[in-house]
Amino acid sequence: MRLQIGMVIGWMAAGLVGAAAQTTLRIYTGNQPRPEVMREIVDLYMQRNPAVKIDIDTGGTTPEQQIQSLNAALALKEPVVDLLLVDVVRAAQLAQAQWVEPLDGHLGAEKEAVLARYLPALRAAGTVNGKLVALPYAADAQILYYRKDLLDKYGFSPPRTWDELKSAAQKVIEGEKNTALRGLGMAGAPVESTVCTYLVPLWGAGEELLKDGKPNLGGPAARKPFELWADFKAAKLIAANSADVATDRVRQDFQAGNLVFALGWSYFQGRFDGDAESAVKGRVGLEAVPGFSLGTQGGCLGGWQVAVSAASRNKGEAVKFARFLASPEVAKKQALQAGTLPVIEGILADAEVLAAQPWFGPAQNALRTARARPVTPRYPEVSDILRTNTSAVLAGTKTIDAALADMNTRLGAIFK
Incomplete structure (x- = not known):
């Protein structure tokens, strides 16, 4: 518990310091494979958006510590984290606790066009009681x-x-x-x-x-x-x-x-x-x-989604970054560099991607037929x-x- 409290205090302090100079977003990534690829993605976004600074937190050294520290931070309902990467089975739990921001209003008229590019099972996994609470970031399937x-x-x-x-x-x-x-x-x-x-x-x-x-x-x-x-x-x-x-x-x-x-x-x-x-x-x-x-x-469908914290004081910028993380550009970058199955169906058939990851070809049927586990808090x-x-x-x-x-x-x- 002492470890969790220390992490949360650190998140809060860093957020206050960064606020004076520029918009600082803190993203919780948890136990992501190939963290160096995430670092490149973040650096690319900051290069294109110099008024935004993004800090990455894993939340601990073990999966258990990571989940505990994230839950402790979100339970405070304080702006200690702006975005979070979460397993596909966690969206409903976070939504019921009102820890994540519904994205429907932020996407507005673009919502249907944005969602149309994702595999149907991934869209379903991020929708709770008719509200979109997370965007697909990385796909996985049995x-x-x-x-x-x-x-x-x-x-x-x-x-x-x-x-x-x-x-x-x-x-x-x-x-x-x-x-x-x-x-x-x-x-x-x-x-x-x-x-x-x-x-x-x-x-x-x-x-x-x-x-x-x-x-x-x-x-x-x-x-x-x-x-x-x-x-x-x-x-x-x-x-x-x-x-x-x-x-x-x-x-x-x-x-x-x-x-x-x-x-x-x-x-x-x-x-x-x-x-x-x-x-x-x-x-x-x-x-x-x-x-x-x-x-x-x-x-079973697996993978990760990106959500925006309901307590973020920079929801507009957080949503922009979430959309970038869920974009075709990032999906292709992850496919090429990390071997991550893309959340966007068209990238599964991309010639450059298939040349780099030939196993994506035979994996397509597994991903397209994968189904979400029960969406429930x-x-x-x-x-x-x-x-x-x-x-x-x-x-x-x-x-x-x-x-x-x-x-x-x-x-x-x-x-x-």
Whole structure:
């Protein structure tokens, strides 16, 4: 707590000093990859706008410290921060607390034209109760990674359904006779990615977590995610200890050459091709996450958004900078220099971008089919309900019926 208070006091002091000379904007960036690219973006904006000075704060050295310090700063409702980069799942929480500024009035007649350039799922993630509270800054999506060399060797195309994936994985493992090789890696520990371990097969079965604002887990589709993973576990395609597997462990196992398929995020690709010790460099294919039938592919949407603090004393300048961060120019710069999936669909097909990041081509389907997790101010509770129950079923400490009963009861208390 002392650390958080110190950071907040530092933010306030710096803001007061800077105010005398020029407009000073403070942006909270959190745990952003490639911070040097953000530094270049900020410097470029200041060069073009010499009356504006921009300070960058990460909020701490660990993700936990960063979230705590940001929450402490925003809770003061004082002008200690002007803009913030936030995970796509946090917009509703910040909006309910009235910590972020609705942008509709600031964009005015330009709003629809501005939003039209973004992927629909990204637009939805920044809209809460009909109000735009954040603009897309960096995109991410769950991707099905696969060993292209092995699928080619055994004559398989990238799977579009779970049955196709199972069939391909079994044939490859049978043919390779490698006891270290498993069929599929996915998160099963009680971490955020495990929310998607439940949601994605639910969506792939043609159902939604919520319908008309109420929990929708009473039908047979609600069991499908648990039954899918039980089937894969019985077939020895996923790890026996899958309830202990966190997100980056999936990346490590695939990168070591021990998985045929892996469900992961876009940062995996940079490690697969960039790490010196990678055993799969040049052997990786990408596809949208499978569904139970054709046309139901798609994983979870990820990424970052830029919001303006409701307490900022420089909202006009903050909105201008937010629009720059969410612009095609910045999206292309990030794609070229940081390998970040662009929030603007047209840049996915840009020739210069594809030359620099050829994996964007096959990643397009994964990004276009990605779906937002529930947009709710109580998302942290929803996340906890889904990931802990999913992990418990994978561990065998909870039955499917017990997990669904708990999920329905607790979600029902949230969405009354």
